[in-house]
Amino acid sequence: MRASHVLYADPIIFADPFAASLVSYPWQRALKNPILHRIIFGVFMRPLLPIQGQVLARARFTEERLMTAIAQGVKQIVVIGAGLDTFCLRHPELAEQVQVYEIDHSASQQFKKRRLIKNGLGIPANLEFISANLERENLAHALRQSNYNPDQPSFFYWLGVTVYLTREAIFQTLESVAEIAGNGSELVFDYAGAVNEIPKEEQANIRLLRFYTERFGEPIIDNQFKPLEFTQQVSSLGFKLMENMSPDEQNQCYFLNRADRLRPVSGSYFAHFRLEK
Numbered sequence: 523m524r525a526s527h528v529l530y531a532d533p534i535i536f537a538d539p540f541a542a543s544l545v546s547y548p549w550q551r552a553l554k555n556p557i558l559h560r561i562i563f564g565v566f567m568r569p570l571l572p573i574q575g576q577v578l579a580r581a582r583f584t585e586e587r588l589m590t591a592i593a594q595g596v597k598q599i600v601v602i603g604a605g606l607d608t609f610c611l612r613h614p615e616l617a618e619q620v621q622v623y624e625i626d627h628s629a630s631q632q633f634k635k636r637r638l639i640k641n642g643l644g645i646p647a648n649l650e651f652i653s654a655n656l657e658r659e660n661l662a663h664a665l666r667q668s669n670y671n672p673d674q675p676s677f678f679y680w681l682g683v684t685v686y687l688t689r690e691a692i693f694q695t696l697e698s699v700a701e702i703a704g705n706g707s708e709l710v711f712d713y714a715g716a717v718n719e720i721p722k723e724e725q726a727n728i729r730l731l732r733f734y735t736e737r738f739g740e741p742i743i744d745n746q747f748k749p750l751e752f753t754q755q756v757s758s759l760g761f762k763l764m765e766n767m768s769p770d771e772q773n774q775c776y777f778l779n780r781a782d783r784l785r786p787v788s789g790s791y792f793a794h795f796r797l798e799k
């Protein structure tokens with residue numbers, strides 16, 4: 523979705539020139555050929571277009587806050603459920619300045635490593651991979667096996683993952699961040715609000731997404747959080763809420779003046795917390 527956006531959309535919400543190199547070969551072909559691209563993205567994947575809006579906006583929201591944190595001196599970044607995240611590739615100028623830890627399910631991580639190597643991109647020197655299944659393994663424990671320094675403030679981001687995890691794993695991961703992150707660390711993640719915020723026609727898209735993800739063996743879970751209650755629960759772990767960006771606010775910030783149908787996902791929130799120990 524990031525690759526399709528950077529190749530064909532205007533204006534750009536989030537520019538990721540490496541995304542197309544990381545997807546599998548059939549997707550690369552579909553992306554490179556404008557006619558194939560139009561058929562696949564414009565027809566078959568059309569109901570999933572709102573998800574593309576979310577993928578782009580959450581990346582933009584996070585990177586704006588991450589760059590501010592780096593400018594203020596943060597030197598460690600922890601990407602939870604990193605998938606095909608390309609921060610290190612897009613910011614070689616920060617290679618000496620920041621160390622990045624990507625924590626992900628081993629299957630996703632193996633796929634990414636293969637794509638990086640096969641496409642000649644290589645593994646960035648400031649990137650350390652840590653594999654963990656967050657349903658079974660504790661994030662703090664996984665990080666302790668790496669060079670991560672718990673005494674330094676860090677920036678954690680966790681995008682597009684809470685829809686795959688059980689509530690137990692979500693809260694265990696939040697507790698883990700509170701335990702392992704240094705004072706002043708920041709955390710950004712996205713989550714799904716209550717389903718009654720979602721118009722009926724979009725609920726059909728979510729059912730479609732569930733069908734697709736089940737077919738690919740990685741089903742999304744019907745996690746819904748009431749924003750006020752959830753952010754209070756997270757705050758009770760020691761975090762201070764900085765922002766909880768609603769879909770309307772996402773629209774105002776990132777989607778105005780577009781001729782295409784790109785828009786935020788109804789009911790999806792972007793949360794930004796700071797750890798105060």
Ligand SMILES: C[S@@+](CC[C@H](N)C(=O)[O-])C[C@H]1O[C@@H](n2cnc3c(N)ncnc32)[C@H](O)[C@@H]1O
Pocket residue numbers: 577602603604605606607625626627630631654655656657680681682683686687
């Ligand atoms: C939709 S991708 C999001 C990737 C990336 N963060 C982004 O925003 O594009 C979901 C990610 O969650 C990870 N994930 C799902 N279940 C997981 C689990 N139980 N433990 C660890 N990672 C998991 C997947 O491996 C995948 O990288």
